[in-house]
Amino acid sequence: MSSLLEVRGVTKSFDGFRAINDLSFQIGGAELRAVIGPNGAGKTTFMDIVTGKTRPDTGEVLWGEHSRSLLRMNEAQIARAGVGRKFQRPTVFEDQTVSDNLVMALKAARGPFAVLGWRPTTASIARVAELADEVGLGSALTRTAGELSHGQKQWLEIGMLLAQEPRLLLVDEPAAGMTLAERELTTTLLRRLAETRAVVVVEHDMDFVRRLNCRVTVLHQGAVLAEGSLDHVTRDQQVIDVYLGR
Amino acid sequence: MTRKPFFLRSPSVLVVLAILATGTAAITLLSAAYGSGVVPTSTVKVLGMTLCLALAALATDLVWGYLGILSLGQMAFFALGGYMIGQWLMYARTETIVAANLAQGAIPPTAQELQDATANQIFGVVGSADLPLVWSFAHSLPIQLLLVVAVPGLLALVFGWLAFRSRVNGVYLSILTQAMTLALALWLFQNDSGFRGNNGLSGLQNIPGLEDVDQARLSVWFLWASTLALGVFYTMAAWIVSAKFGSVIRAIRDDETRVRFLGYPVEGFKLVVFTLAAMITAIAGALYYPQAGIINPAELMPIASIYLAVWVAIGGRGRLYGAVIGAIVVSLLSSWFTGGRAPSLHLPGYTVNWVDWWQVALGLSFVLVTLFAPKGIAGLVDLIDRKGDRT
Numbered sequence: 001m002s003s004l005l006e007v008r009g010v011t012k013s014f015d016g017f018r019a020i021n022d023l024s025f026q027i028g029g030a031e032l033r034a035v036i037g038p039n040g041a042g043k044t045t046f047m048d049i050v051t052g053k054t055r056p057d058t059g060e061v062l063w064g065e066h067s068r069s070l071l072r073m074n075e076a077q078i079a080r081a082g083v084g085r086k087f088q089r090p091t092v093f094e095d096q097t098v099s100d101n102l103v104m105a106l107k108a109a110r111g112p113f114a115v116l117g118w119r120p121t122t123a124s125i126a127r128v129a130e131l132a133d134e135v136g137l138g139s140a141l142t143r144t145a146g147e148l149s150h151g152q153k154q155w156l157e158i159g160m161l162l163a164q165e166p167r168l169l170l171v172d173e174p175a176a177g178m179t180l181a182e183r184e185l186t187t188t189l190l191r192r193l194a195e196t197r198a199v200v201v202v203e204h205d206m207d208f209v210r211r212l213n214c215r216v217t218v219l220h221q222g223a224v225l226a227e228g229s230l231d232h233v234t235r236d237q238q239v240i241d242v243y244l245g246r
Numbered sequence: 247m248t249r250k251p252f253f254l255r256s257p258s259v260l261v262v263l264a265i266l267a268t269g270t271a272a273i274t275l276l277s278a279a280y281g282s283g284v285v286p287t288s289t290v291k292v293l294g295m296t297l298c299l300a301l302a303a304l305a306t307d308l309v310w311g312y313l314g315i316l317s318l319g320q321m322a323f324f325a326l327g328g329y330m331i332g333q334w335l336m337y338a339r340t341e342t343i344v345a346a347n348l349a350q351g352a353i354p355p356t357a358q359e360l361q362d363a364t365a366n367q368i369f370g371v372v373g374s375a376d377l378p379l380v381w382s383f384a385h386s387l388p389i390q391l392l393l394v395v396a397v398p399g400l401l402a403l404v405f406g407w408l409a410f411r412s413r414v415n416g417v418y419l420s421i422l423t424q425a426m427t428l429a430l431a432l433w434l435f436q437n438d439s440g441f442r443g444n445n446g447l448s449g450l451q452n453i454p455g456l457e458d459v460d461q462a463r464l465s466v467w468f469l470w471a472s473t474l475a476l477g478v479f480y481t482m483a484a485w486i487v488s489a490k491f492g493s494v495i496r497a498i499r500d501d502e503t504r505v506r507f508l509g510y511p512v513e514g515f516k517l518v519v520f521t522l523a524a525m526i527t528a529i530a531g532a533l534y535y536p537q538a539g540i541i542n543p544a545e546l547m548p549i550a551s552i553y554l555a556v557w558v559a560i561g562g563r564g565r566l567y568g569a570v571i572g573a574i575v576v577s578l579l580s581s582w583f584t585g586g587r588a589p590s591l592h593l594p595g596y597t598v599n600w601v602d603w604w605q606v607a608l609g610l611s612f613v614l615v616t617l618f619a620p621k622g623i624a625g626l627v628d629l630i631d632r633k634g635d636r637t
Contacts, residue, residue: 051507053503074506075503075506075507076506076507076509076510076511076512077509079506079507079508079509080509084507085507087504091501091504093493093496093497093500093501093504094500095496095500096493096496096497100493103490103493104490104493104494104497104508105508110508110509110510110511111511111514112491112511112514112515112517112518113518115490115491115494115510115515116486116489116491116518118489118490118491119489160508164508164509
């Protein structure tokens, strides 16, 4: 299996505390992966490193067929290379309409002058409508994002991620604050997305991870403790000791 | 974002253009040069200058209200625009006068003699007789016009590149912009800066080549030019902010980290808007100072830029007409209250003399607007809009 993202021997310390300790991680081009671990295991730092928000002290982060190093790129360049990130707290632009939010996320040239010359086309309008329908906001296109409910904002953000057409999607605790029905929808969506791209879900909620029914990576103290199916890792004595057995 | 025509997306453009056109036409018909003379030339000049300030406020609103950078250095660009056009105005006019004087001599002066005599005339006041290097192109109107946008544009580009690249934000960025304008002012105050120190440039109301046109007519011409500039740049700014570009810069204002994760080069957007605003502000300055007649380094002391921000805040930032309304209303009120013509307010036991108390009133209204009406005067438009919906 050729990997889309390869993290190799990455270490990151904050004031002497090793948040990430010689971490290695791989994911293929079309795969769903759950990353679990107790608080402070380094899940968020791991995502920060991949998306360029944090620079590691040592190690390598390689991307794509040509194994380009993501460490030499800034956040925007990494995003343009095809890494999308969904934050735990829904972050949409509350001041603007649902349609404006989606248009901004739509895959297109990102430079200031290209954006200056950008005008909506029949295709872009159709795509925005299609995305909005997909996340259940088809009738809310002209509404201001700030007026949406918490759940709708989550869906709008997911719609924006879809509009970006990323090759790797990093999703931070998607189940947080969702109703049972919404979790069901989210699970279906994530699994469908993983058919065509890599999806990494960082999650706390074991029940939700079970629903995802995918390969699981367990992080502990900034390193990979175990990897495999959920049943496999839950039988691992170390995992039981540090995480599940609490 | 639908495919509505531009004027439907930005209905304020037609209203603003119509008001500007009717206002200017009315003033023209009441002016001494082209009409009844009810409006004196000095008032025409004040109105023309006010429009230039409104243009500077418009640019400030682009940077602050839309992009979220509170620039306290906009007047640096305004004054630089004024200095650049002032160099040509002063040089060309002095040269004409000097040439007329030298022509009385027996031998016609050489080009070098003419230049030396002109330089002596301009720089005698700061104890120098040489033409400084920065005046190399002062004889050429096209080059100085180019410099009006090139010099402030370049300054904004370099300053912005350094500041945005280091991700300086918020109040720290405001302080940096203020430091920039203060440094520039202090440099210009020096006699050997090449810009006549604290004397500044004067006699700018006399336009070389237009000696036959009296000030009454010139004032109306400049009013037209200022109206035209405001109209053109208002339309341009509305066009920019009403489309996807406007969407992105407002997103940067609200959450620039998120915009980065969408893949937008945030620094590039900031640089484009900051530089564009600097150039618009400079054009406003280049139109303002020929009406004011004089420019000196005091014009770019930080307080002037703070006023500009106060006007935008009171008018209503984040919408273009808010900035224009704020600049026009507050600057006209300011000149009325500080002009000594406003009747004093007689309170029991104390008489409020507006010349002294206007600043206090302005400061107080700024605080009140910030606390209770963050949308400023332009927020009133929403009230009317909402009423319109109900009926």
